[in-house]
Amino acid sequence: MTTKEMNFDGLVGPTHNYSGLSYGNVASMEHGQLASNPKKAALQGLAKMHTLMSLGIEQAILPPQERPFLPILHSLGFTGSETEILEKAWKTDPKIVMACSSAACMWAANAATVSPSADSNDERVHITPANLITKFHRSFEASTTGLILYRIFNHPAYFAHHYPLPYHPDYADEGGANHTRFCRTFDQPGIHLFVYGRSLDNQNQVLPKKFPARQTDEASKSIARLHRLSPSRIVFAQQNPDAIDAGVFHNDVISVGHQNVFLFHERAFVNTKDVIHQLQNLMEAHCQIPMIPLEVKESEVTLEEAVKTYLFNSQIATLADQTMALIAPQECKNSSSVSAVLQKLIENKNQPIRQVIYQDIRESMQNGGGPACLRLRVVLKKREYDAMNPHVRLTEELYQKLVQWVEKHYRDQLLPKDLADPQLLKEGRQALDELSNLLQLGPIYSFQRMTGPAPPLPEKRS
Numbered sequence: 106m107t108t109k110e111m112n113f114d115g116l117v118g119p120t121h122n123y124s125g126l127s128y129g130n131v132a133s134m135e136h137g138q139l140a141s142n143p144k145k146a147a148l149q150g151l152a153k154m155h156t157l158m159s160l161g162i163e164q165a166i167l168p169p170q171e172r173p174f175l176p177i178l179h180s181l182g183f184t185g186s187e188t189e190i191l192e193k194a195w196k197t198d199p200k201i202v203m204a205c206s207s208a209a210c211m212w213a214a215n216a217a218t219v220s221p222s223a224d225s226n227d228e229r230v231h232i233t234p235a236n237l238i239t240k241f242h243r244s245f246e247a248s249t250t251g252l253i254l255y256r257i258f259n260h261p262a263y264f265a266h267h268y269p270l271p272y273h274p275d276y277a278d279e280g281g282a283n284h285t286r287f288c289r290t291f292d293q294p295g296i297h298l299f300v301y302g303r304s305l306d307n308q309n310q311v312l313p314k315k316f317p318a319r320q321t322d323e324a325s326k327s328i329a330r331l332h333r334l335s336p337s338r339i340v341f342a343q344q345n346p347d348a349i350d351a352g353v354f355h356n357d358v359i360s361v362g363h364q365n366v367f368l369f370h371e372r373a374f375v376n377t378k379d380v381i382h383q384l385q386n387l388m389e390a391h392c393q394i395p396m397i398p399l400e401v402k403e404s405e406v407t408l409e410e411a412v413k414t415y416l417f418n419s420q421i422a423t424l425a426d427q428t429m430a431l432i433a434p435q436e437c438k439n440s441s442s443v444s445a446v447l448q449k450l451i452e453n454k455n456q457p458i459r460q461v462i463y464q465d466i467r468e469s470m471q472n473g474g475g476p477a478c479l480r481l482r483v484v485l486k487k488r489e490y491d492a493m494n495p496h497v498r499l500t501e502e503l504y505q506k507l508v509q510w511v512e513k514h515y516r517d518q519l520l521p522k523d524l525a526d527p528q529l530l531k532e533g534r535q536a537l538d539e540l541s542n543l544l545q546l547g548p549i550y551s552f553q554r555m556t557g558p559a560p561p562l563p564e565k566r567s
Contacts, residue, residue, distance in 0.1 A: 120524060
């Protein structure tokens with residue numbers, strides 16, 4: 106095929122730690138203050154990428170961001186030398202340093218929303234970095250994310266880059282984690298599911314009682330307009346507030362779609378049956394292929410067990426023989442209810458998933474991110490694939506170099522208190538400087554005293 110779906114995985118950064126910053130993310134909250142292993146985390150992430158590559162799936166790298174991010178500390182009034190800034194901030198409030206040191210950009214599903222050229226009316230790939238304003242520790246990612254994506258996809262005839270949505274709660278955007286594209290084949294126009302947690306216009310909506318709803322309906326609709334998607338090919342659906350209160354902070358924690366297959370929990374959405382009915386109708390009308398809905402009942406797997414195991418944060422990949430594989434966290438295998446559902450799934454010959462591949466990404470899981478959290482899906486035609494920066498594509502040679510890079514630069518243990526260590530800042534900068542050169546992305550970090558081209562102007566908004 107001349108069109109490919111690529112997985113751009115976030116490479117775990119040197120400051121991977123358990124600070125428990127993400128309220129509403131059960132795993133993040135439960136493991137706060139524990140010792141992390143950045144080296145193991147990065148190697149586990151690379152091993153997952155290698156698994157996909159070995160299956161014949163196109164795999165690429167998104168580099169980690171600069172952490173600790175001193176420009177934020179400086180903007181909050183901390184002055185002096187870099188060592189003094191860290192010391193003052195830690196003494197004032199350790200959570201500020203923890204937030205500015207978060208390695209959460211590893212979960213690339215939140216990096217941006219990307220729409221393929223087959224679906225946009227100007228026949229370009231559209232890219233909008235997520236503003237991630239609902240969490241302070243992620244709210245300053247978008248600028249660097251946008252620059253990195255511009256350096257990777259820098260051909261204006263093929264790629265349209267947008268600024269993040271306005272930094273206001275009304276337009277809270279969590280990126281591709283709340284967006285799913287369905288299609289017959291990757292090269293043909295598809296349909297889109299945008300999932301939100303709250304809407305400004307719906308005064309009668311039921312909202313979660315415990316945890317916040319992050320994505321807004323207004324943000325989702327803005328992305329669809331920016332990306333010039335056909336309104337007739339879109340379903341906007343509200344997350345089930347009970348699911349959010351169970352720890353489903355993003356839709357990719359409770360459902361996963363791939364081509365015409367949709368694996369979801371029966372309590373994923375408000376009026377789940379209606380959402381599935383809409384998707385089925387659009388698939389039949391626009392893609393001339395039936396949707397294959399794979400519903401998991403609450404009686405089979407509870408919401409709490411789904412969140413604990415991240416069953417629905419698995420990845421589905423199409424193999425060369427056109428069968429599909431499910432890449433699931435190791436935690437799914439260790440759960441009797443989830444493993445029973447997966448065994449039943451692969452025995453069902455009326456759907457294309459023929460195997461389950463369990464992946465050990467425990468370091469990421471303990472911080473609240475599974476296989477699907479780690480990747481951003483990007484569909485590219487051959488001309489777009491050929492126009493992207495080739496040095497971020499994972500090959501066996503690059504994989505070996507990245508493993509050696511991690512072994513050289515990463516620590517085996519990190520506690521939250523270590524984030525104030527000036528030596529960690531120095532180690533991270535050395536590692537990232539070497540990595541940006543390895544991936545040939547140019548100067549993408551503030552400490553590199555950027556002299557490269559500025560990001561492009563956004564698309565005009567009418």
